[in-house]
Amino acid sequence: MSKAVRIGKIFIGGGNPITIQSMTNTDTSDVERTIQQIKMLQEAGCDIVRVAVPDFDSAKAIKSIKDHIDIPIVADIHFDHRLAIEAIKSGADKIRINPGNIGEDWKIEELVKVAKEFQIPIRVGSNIGSLRKEFESRYDRTTALAESALYEVRLLERLEFFDIVISVKSSDVIETIKANEYIVQRVDYPIHLGITEAGIYETSIVKSSVGIGYLLLKGIGDTIRVSIAGDPIREIYIARKLLVSLHLRKGGQVIACPTCARSEIDVEEIAKSIETLVENTDLTVAVMGCVVNGIGEGRHADIGIAGTKGGAAIFKEGRIIKTVKKEYIYDELLNLIKKSRS
Numbered sequence: 001m002s003k004a005v006r007i008g009k010i011f012i013g014g015g016n017p018i019t020i021q022s023m024t025n026t027d028t029s030d031v032e033r034t035i036q037q038i039k040m041l042q043e044a045g046c047d048i049v050r051v052a053v054p055d056f057d058s059a060k061a062i063k064s065i066k067d068h069i070d071i072p073i074v075a076d077i078h079f080d081h082r083l084a085i086e087a088i089k090s091g092a093d094k095i096r097i098n099p100g101n102i103g104e105d106w107k108i109e110e111l112v113k114v115a116k117e118f119q120i121p122i123r124v125g126s127n128i129g130s131l132r133k134e135f136e137s138r139y140d141r142t143t144a145l146a147e148s149a150l151y152e153v154r155l156l157e158r159l160e161f162f163d164i165v166i167s168v169k170s171s172d173v174i175e176t177i178k179a180n181e182y183i184v185q186r187v188d189y190p191i192h193l194g195i196t197e198a199g200i201y202e203t204s205i206v207k208s209s210v211g212i213g214y215l216l217l218k219g220i221g222d223t224i225r226v227s228i229a230g231d232p233i234r235e236i237y238i239a240r241k242l243l244v245s246l247h248l249r250k251g252g253q254v255i256a257c258p259t260c261a262r263s264e265i266d267v268e269e270i271a272k273s274i275e276t277l278v279e280n281t282d283l284t285v286a287v288m289g290c291v292v293n294g295i296g297e298g299r300h301a302d303i304g305i306a307g308t309k310g311g312a313a314i315f316k317e318g319r320i321i322k323t324v325k326k327e328y329i330y331d332e333l334l335n336l337i338k339k340s341r342s
C-alpha cells in the first residue's frame with residue numbers, strides 16, 4: 001500500500017478513497033472566472049483542483065481563490081521555482097513541478113525548504129514528452145519514463161523531503177501501465193494516475209478507462225485525472241463513472257439496452273434525460289426498449305422501464321408495478337427516483 005500524503009483537508013494514498021482531480025483552463029489570475037470554474041468542477045464531484053501558475057499574478061491569485069472554494073488547490077509550475085514558493089505562501093495545498101526544468105540544485109533546495117516549512121507536498125513525475133535525455137538513450141521508452149520520474153523523487157529525497165506524490169504519464173496506454181507498474185515496485189509514494197494528452201472526448205474515455213481502470217483494478221493509483229481536450233467538467237463526469245463502475249465509489253447508474261427492432265421507446269433519449277439525476281443516488285435504473293427481454297435483463301435494477309406498444313411497463317426488481325402512457329414515462333421515472341432517494 002502507498003503511504004498517505006495530505007493535500008489540504010484530503011489524504012491521498014494509504015488506502016484512502018481514490019480522489020478525482022481536474023485542472024482549470026481559465027487564466028488563473030482571472031480570479032472570478034477561475035473561482036466560477038472551480039465551483040462547477042466541485043459541484044460535479046472534483047475532489048482536488050489544479051491551476052496553472054505561469055506568472056506571479058497567478059501565484060498571488062491563489063490566495064483570493066482559496067477564500068471562495070472548498071477543495072484543495074494544486075499549483076502547477078514550470079521553470080521558475082520562485083513561482084512555486086509564491087504559490088505555497090499564497091495557500092496552495094500542493095505543488096506540481098518538474099525539478100528537471102527548475103534548473104540548478106539551489107533552486108530546488110530553496111523550494112523544498114519552503115514546502116517543508118508550510119508542510120506542502122510536491123508532485124513530481126514525468127510525461128513521455130519530457131524524458132531525461134540520458135535515460136532516453138539508456139533505456140526503452142517505458143523504463144525511461146519511469147526512471148525519469150524516479151530521478152526526480154531521488155532529488156527530493158536527497159533533500160530529506162518525503163511528502164511526495166508521483167505521476168508517470170504517456171499518451172500511450174500500455175506505456176503508462178508499464179511505467180506505473182515499474183514505479184510501484186520501487187517506491188511507495190501515492191500515485192497520481194492519468195493518460196496524458198489523451199485526446200478528444202471519445203478517445204480519452206477509451207484510453208483513460210483502459211489505462212486508469214486497469215491500474216486501479218491492480219491496486220495501483222491513489223488519485224486520478226481523466227484528461228480530455230476541452231471543458232474540464234466532462235473530465236469529472238467520466239472519472240466518476242469510471243470509479244463507480246470499478247466499485248471504488250458509490251453512485252447511481254443508468255443501464256440501457258442497445259435497442260433493436262423490438263424497441264418501442266426512445267431508449268437513448270430517456271436514459272440521457274435521467275442520467276444526471278441518477279448519478280447522485282445509489283440507484284440502478286434500467287431503461288429497456290421492450291418487455292420481451294427488457295424486464296428479465298433489467299431485473300437487477302432498482303427501478304426499470306421497458307417499452308410497450310402504448311408506452312412503458314415500470315418494473316421494480318423484475319416485477320411490473322404499473323404501466324404508463326408514453327407521454328408520462330419521464331414524469332413517472334422522476335417520481336420513482338425521487339421517492340427512492342427520500
Ligand code: SF4
Nearest residue numbers: 257260263289290294
Ligand atoms: S431489451 Fe428489447 S429492445 Fe432492447 S435490445 Fe433487448 S430485445 Fe431489443
